[in-house]
Amino acid sequence: MPLEVDILGMPKSKKDKMFSNQKIIISIVGAGNVGSAIAYALTIKNIAAEINIVDIDKERTAGQVLDIADGMSFVETGHVISSTFQNAKNSDIIIITAGAKQNPGDTRLDLVGRNKKIMKDIFTKIGKLKSNSIVLIVSNPVDVLTHYVQKITNLPPSQIIGSGTLLDTSRLKTKLSEYFKVSAQNIHAYVFGEHGDSEFIAWSSATIGGVPIKKMPGFNNKVAKKIEEFIRKEAYTIIEKKGSTYYGIGLSVANIVKAILYDQHLIIPISSRLNNWNGVSNVCLGALAIIGRKGVEGHWPLKLSPEEKKKLQHSAKVIKKYL
Numbered sequence: 001m002p003l004e005v006d007i008l009g010m011p012k013s014k015k016d017k018m019f020s021n022q023k024i025i026i027s028i029v030g031a032g033n034v035g036s037a038i039a040y041a042l043t044i045k046n047i048a049a050e051i052n053i054v055d056i057d058k059e060r061t062a063g064q065v066l067d068i069a070d071g072m073s074f075v076e077t078g079h080v081i082s083s084t085f086q087n088a089k090n091s092d093i094i095i096i097t098a099g100a101k102q103n104p105g106d107t108r109l110d111l112v113g114r115n116k117k118i119m120k121d122i123f124t125k126i127g128k129l130k131s132n133s134i135v136l137i138v139s140n141p142v143d144v145l146t147h148y149v150q151k152i153t154n155l156p157p158s159q160i161i162g163s164g165t166l167l168d169t170s171r172l173k174t175k176l177s178e179y180f181k182v183s184a185q186n187i188h189a190y191v192f193g194e195h196g197d198s199e200f201i202a203w204s205s206a207t208i209g210g211v212p213i214k215k216m217p218g219f220n221n222k223v224a225k226k227i228e229e230f231i232r233k234e235a236y237t238i239i240e241k242k243g244s245t246y247y248g249i250g251l252s253v254a255n256i257v258k259a260i261l262y263d264q265h266l267i268i269p270i271s272s273r274l275n276n277w278n279g280v281s282n283v284c285l286g287a288l289a290i291i292g293r294k295g296v297e298g299h300w301p302l303k304l305s306p307e308e309k310k311k312l313q314h315s316a317k318v319i320k321k322y323l
């Protein structure tokens, strides 16, 4: 039988061997609003060679793939394709956005029963994960589901990460940037704890261009309270106005994916299993973690104020009830 060769004369089998294991593949399970926003953000940021989208709703997946792939001539991303649960296990990163979402008035914790079942279903279908894969949980309640997926998969907890309070932190930076009229990139301020109603802002460590926020003219307890209230309620506000939130989380997740694939050792507030971080252990919560190719490489030793520590402990208590 004649050897199959490409246009340059290289045998196809040799070429497949050279390149097959080298391309970066990201799978997104859940082709809804959030999954498609993440796929779009990853595509336009040229982060992966191939983005695989998987969902039980095959029609919706096909529609999302066609729509996103329509823009491929403007980016460097190679392919966006419909894929299968079995294929997802060969990815470098598996992002989980499948599941029930909040209806107006629902808390994220209201989704726990339905979405735990969906996680079980997804990881049963995917099967044993590749030892260097990273799983990124986005579905809510993200802290509870991250802990749950750590229990039902074969990977170490450091390779199962939740998006945590990264989105809330980005919301905070946007708000502070509008208030102080400086770039959000010059603001170092974090939201920690549950990605939900018990989250809190760590004002004691917040700085803008090296200046502690508490010393900034125009900042006081009243402003702090107003901003904190706005951030905590923002998801509810968006859901009330347009049904769901997806663009902000799309870019937040692209930021985490880049930190992993580029091995950036980026310090960001994601959800991971804590081991005596400001006195809290054995629960996944939004806290400052160092993120690289191996997932969570460690936790940044930021010291919270005594009052903030109590808030973190409260969040831990809330989440532990659902584990």
Ligand code: NAD
Pocket: 029, 030, 031, 032, 033, 034, 035, 054, 055, 056, 057, 060, 097, 098, 099, 100, 101, 102, 111, 115, 118, 121, 122, 137, 138, 139, 140, 141, 142, 163, 164, 167, 195, 244, 245, 246, 249
């Ligand atoms: P959506 O309803 O638009 O999409 C959910 C998708 O999940 C649907 O396409 C559905 O077919 C799919 N699905 C359901 N069960 C499945 C299964 N067993 N296997 C595969 N796919 C399945 O919802 P959305 O707006 O995209 O939200 C998705 C999730 O993301 C929700 O839980 C939401 O609360 C969460 N979310 C998290 C954040 C965050 O910051 N972590 C932000 C926004 C939304």
